Amino acid sequence: MNFKDAIEILRPINALMGGLSVIIGILNTRIGIDLYNLIFNIIFGVLTYFFIAGSSMVINDYYDIEIDKINRPERPIPRGSITLKQAKILWITTILIGIIFSALHSLLFNIGYLNIITVVIMAFIGWLYAAWGKKIGFIGNIIVGISFSIGLIYGAILNNSGIPPYIYYFFLTSSLLLISREIIKGCEDVEGDRKEGVKTLAIRIGIKKSTKIAMIFGITAIVFFVLPYFTVINQLLFLISMVFGIAVVIFAVILMLKNDPQIKDFKKISLFLKIGGFLGLIAFLLASF
Numbered sequence: 118m119n120f121k122d123a124i125e126i127l128r129p130i131n132a133l134m135g136g137l138s139v140i141i142g143i144l145n146t147r148i149g150i151d152l153y154n155l156i157f158n159i160i161f162g163v164l165t166y167f168f169i170a171g172s173s174m175v176i177n178d179y180y181d182i183e184i185d186k187i188n189r190p191e192r193p194i195p196r197g198s199i200t201l202k203q204a205k206i207l208w209i210t211t212i213l214i215g216i217i218f219s220a221l222h223s224l225l226f227n228i229g230y231l232n233i234i235t236v237v238i239m240a241f242i243g244w245l246y247a248a249w250g251k252k253i254g255f256i257g258n259i260i261v262g263i264s265f266s267i268g269l270i271y272g273a274i275l276n277n278s279g280i281p282p283y284i285y286y287f288f289l290t291s292s293l294l295l296i297s298r299e300i301i302k303g304c305e306d307v308e309g310d311r312k313e314g315v316k317t318l319a320i321r322i323g324i325k326k327s328t329k330i331a332m333i334f335g336i337t338a339i340v341f342f343v344l345p346y347f348t349v350i351n352q353l354l355f356l357i358s359m360v361f362g363i364a365v366v367i368f369a370v371i372l373m374l375k376n377d378p379q380i381k382d383f384k385k386i387s388l389f390l391k392i393g394g395f396l397g398l399i400a401f402l403l404a405s406f
Contacts, residue, residue: 118200118203118207122193122199125193125198126193126204126207127174127207128171129167131170132166133167135170135265136166137402138166138268138269138271138272138291139162139269140159141269141272141287141401142162142268142274142275142287143158143159144272144406145273145283145284145404145405146273146276146278146284147278147405148276154226157225157226158226161219161221161222162222162271164215165215168211168214168215168218169236169243170243172208172212173239173246178193178194179194179201180247181247182195184306184309184310184313187308188306188308188309215236216233216236216237219233219235228274228275232274235274239264242264251315252314252315254318255321258296258300258318259296261295262294262296265291265292265295266288266289266291266295267288269288281349283345286342286348287397289338290338290342291398295394296334297331297332297338300317300330301331301373301386303317304319304328304331304378304383305387318330324378329373332373332374335390338366339366339367343363345404350404352403352404352406354403355400355401355404358403359397359400361396362396362397362399365389365392366390372386
């Protein structure tokens with residue numbers, strides 16, 4: 118395993134998007150926090166999340182080797198660039214680094230130990246999903262939504278100033294969009310999942326019904342996307358970016374209405390939901406200014 122392979126399996130873009138959720142949580146609850154503590158909260162918070170999120174990517178690929186041989190043979194483990202033993206070592210190492218960063222953060226800035234506990238829970242959820250959650254389908258989809266979006270709440274914890282309602286709206290918007298996307302990905306990966314005995318919604322109740330459920334989650338996400346605007350979050354920049362994000366999600370929902378969707382359609386829906394989620398994070402970031 119070389120450095121390039123290790124970076125690839127950590128999927129740094131996904132981890133950094135999660136790190137953005139931590140920054141959003143910090144900036145939106147920064148009342149009374151001086152610039153010095155704000156900067157270090159961001160640095161330690163993002164680094165901690167990056168390694169914990171990266172560990173989840175590694176352990177997911179570790180357990181998914183047989184499925185990825187069918188659905189994603191280009192990934193490091195199925196193509197033979199990283200062995201299962203190397204993946205396990207990398208998983209443990211990244212978790213330990215994440216916990217160490219959270220512990221240093223707590224000790225150096227006297228923010229208590231809730232952040233460390235949250236990090237351990239995040240690491241456990243990552244393993245739980247890979248080892249058990251993914252194979253049981255819908256519950257696994259929920260775990261994915263929570264595990265990524267919890268960065269918003271984790272960031273708020275780092276300021277020791279309480280968690281306002283709009284942070285929960287951010288969390289629910291992100292979680293619901295991710296759950297919708299995970300259901301769609303299950304529709305996309307039916308062939309490989311069926312061979313591996315993964316009980317996704319698409320396999321349990323069929324692709325059409327699963328797509329309708331994904332649509333419901335997408336629409337509900339839109340509702341929670343709008344709600345922060347009716348709290349103290351009423352900045353024009355937030356409103357503009359919110360409109361763009363909602364428009365992309367609506368487009369994804371429209372694609373879900375297609376009578377006989379194909380794999381290429383699910384790939385498009387998944388992409389639009391991902392873009393909508395990213396635009397949501399940008400809107401939540403702008404809400405802090």
